[in-house]
Amino acid sequence: MLKNRFVVFGLFFAILMFLNYYFTQSLLPSPDTKNLWFYSGLFMMVFSILFIDPYYSSPKNVITNTIPLALTLIPIKDIFADTKIWWISFGVVITLLVAALISLVINDETKSENHVQNRLSVFLKNSVVLFGQGKVLYSLVFIASLLSYYSIQNDYTITLFFFWCGILLINPKSLTNTFSLTGKKLSTNAIGEVFSIQSKQVLLAKVFRDKTNVNKFDIVEFQYSTQDDHTVSIGFIFDTYFLNNEKWIKVLKLKNDIQQNADLNPNIIYKVSTQHNPHADLNIDKFVGVVVEGSNIENIRFEYSKQNENLEEGQLLVVAVGSKSIFYQVVEGITAIENLESKNESGFTCGEAIQLGEWQANQLSFIKYGWVPNINTPIFLAEQNFAINQYAYPEYQLGVIPGTNLPSVINLHDAVSHHMALIGVTGSGKSFLAREIINQLQTDTKVICIDFNNEFVTTLNPAPLPIINAATATQIATHIDWINNELDKFANQQDKPQIASRQENIKTLIKTEIDAFLDDQTSTIKVFELPDVSNTTGILDYTKYFFKVVFEVAKERLLAGNPVRICVAIEEAHTVIPEWNFAGSSDKTSQSLVNTISQIALQGRKYGVGFMIITQRTANVSKTILTQCNTVICFKAFDDTSFTFVGNHIGKELVKTLPRLKQYHAVVTGKAIKSNLPIIVDLKR
Incomplete structure (x- = not known):
């Protein structure tokens, strides 16, 4: 556009010199004062139209124009043949100057736009900008000189008058696609020119001022000036912004087309019509x-x-x-x-x-x-849709990556043998997923549910029966109460042989029940319930005996060549394996129980015993056992302890997502997860 304006400016000089030579036999006007004033007005009018008025938008520009013009008019008053013309010219210039100053002075940004003071300021501003343009001011100089020094009957004067009229018809905004030194004419689809190349695929372009239909995601094509072949780059506008009252666009190149007769100007951006969707393969959506x-x-x-x-x-x-x-x-x-x-x-x-x-x-x-x-x-x-290979148990689909059908697959054998933790607030979906996994595990795994609140197991269908029947549980409870009462005595008063005998009886009773469950071909899941024991210590002892025997039975069967896979699912894990700070009054007994379960967690994999830990807050659960869980499925969580524990598995970036995870969304990671990487999974069914 700037090049085109220089072309017009050069044509103006050529025509003026031709007219002057035609009428006066001289290429340049004579240096008389009247000629200098007359031709300077004509020159400044053309210069203003082409290079100043397109950016004319402020009363400050009017002040810049009127002050030098007023100072120039003052010393030449006496040379005007008719002083009325001088006074009219000088009055117009001074009026515009004063109006511009007033519009700036009365503008008050602390008041609303509708305030009478600011409304008057806007009115004056619009008026002075309209009448203070160079083509108006310098036309005034031209006409005043014409009327003062030249005869209207003179052919040269009449010719210059019509020349002035022609100049007024110039619209600088229409010069965008008019001229080209290469001989090509820009098509109406040309929307801008490349300003800089930011990378192999992104370039910055300035939009032509007369182009208003330029929007994000418009498909464009262009050709670099450095390309000698006919390679045309195809892309689209992915960002637009305004800078210094000009519109700029960022263009992303996505592919190249080879067009033998591409009639494109280098470094010009062309908008491609999408009526017939010529580039559907760009996947802009x-x-x-x-x-x-x-x-x-x-x-x-x-x-x-x-x-x-x-x-x-x-x-x-x-x-x-x-x-x-x-x-x-x-x-x-x-x-x-x-x-x-x-x-x-x-x-x-x-x-x-x-x-x-x-x-x-x-x-x-x-x-x-x-x-x-x-x-x-x-x-x-x-x-959204991928071709997925078939898989079967022990591989199981936890869910999919949100928005796709890509599955997150877990190997349930690895999950059990290397222990698994399900973490999340109430209602996030952890118990639902645990029930589904348990249903799958029953294919070849014996499942023992530890749920002292009976909220989890009652939702299983069918509800599992107790692994230790009521009569046996009563006998065990009686033995435990007797042992605890005996241990409350002084050491020299305790019946140690009887204590040892009863402890063996307890183990035998539990082992008999566990063996019966493991040998039963019709039953794959049982629940471990607490008996009616007189105190908390007795409950913890009962639980500790049970876990010891489970481990010993699994070990014996492996050594005997009859291995069995056992999954111990612990719901509300803090009630069974609490962290030391949350162990309560029976501290020693709680520590003893946690130590027993920790020993199983450390060695259980060798004998086919694995844990599924289900908890709301990792802060309340023994870290010794949690750290043995090599597969972690974490739903929505808020506590810092969970962030610290889970963060060691999934990294700081994914930890930040835990508080805002949707219901039934989880971050999964660990040895049993096929993806090998932490990932957010949609578990909805």
């Missing part, structure tokens, strides 16, 4: 943003720009790196401000996503990719 600074191998940051504002935490993104498709999962979104120039700022949204890696369909898992994508690499929302 799935575009999410571009990689920005601060990204690393583990997670990427991206500038968010999506056609439909529907991106959510946990959704799957894909980035093309060479021939590979690398997947990331959204974990965070933050707002930010970009400083453009001076005090200009542009707000935008920045997202964060953790790397899952390259999807391996045959393994139902992701393989980590060992590098970070280039800056400004485009990011897209992953497809």
